Amino acid sequence: MTSENAEVTKLAKISFDACGPNEIVLTLPWPPTVNTYWRNVNGRTILSAPGRAYRKAVADQVLIQRAAKHMDSALLVTIKAYRPDRRRRDLDNLFKAILDSLVHAGVMLDDALICDLRIFWADEVGGMVKVKILELP
Numbered sequence: 001m002t003s004e005n006a007e008v009t010k011l012a013k014i015s016f017d018a019c020g021p022n023e024i025v026l027t028l029p030w031p032p033t034v035n036t037y038w039r040n041v042n043g044r045t046i047l048s049a050p051g052r053a054y055r056k057a058v059a060d061q062v063l064i065q066r067a068a069k070h071m072d073s074a075l076l077v078t079i080k081a082y083r084p085d086r087r088r089r090d091l092d093n094l095f096k097a098i099l100d101s102l103v104h105a106g107v108m109l110d111d112a113l114i115c116d117l118r119i120f121w122a123d124e125v126g127g128m129v130k131v132k133i134l135e136l137p
Helices: 003-012 049-064 091-104
Strands: 023-029 038-041 044-047 075-082 114-121 128-135
Touching: 023 049, 023 091, 044 049, 049 091, 075 091, 091 114, 091 128
Parallel strands: 075 114
Antiparallel strands: 023 128, 038 044, 075 128
């Protein structure tokens, strides 16, 4: 096993179930990619309709899952992405919508607080993301 495969195997074993007092685990809908998140209208860059809909869906899930913690110190964020189907996708296109929506929903004060950010594909298809946020001491 290569060291790269070993690291992916370690990430896949991260628990997205139990939560301590300084962490949050959220299940969120599949985000729009960064390519469709923004639109340019009359020289202004604005949030697209899919971006606004996703932001609202995340805010609803934060309320349902009681995760509005307003975290305000250094954060470690791990995202497990469940593809909606088996098509090839760019994993790095998912960050912006997820993180901006979590800030907007009040989970964290600013995504600039993130000092460690990880993302990986789940083995299963599911059309969702699981986000684990750990507030560091």
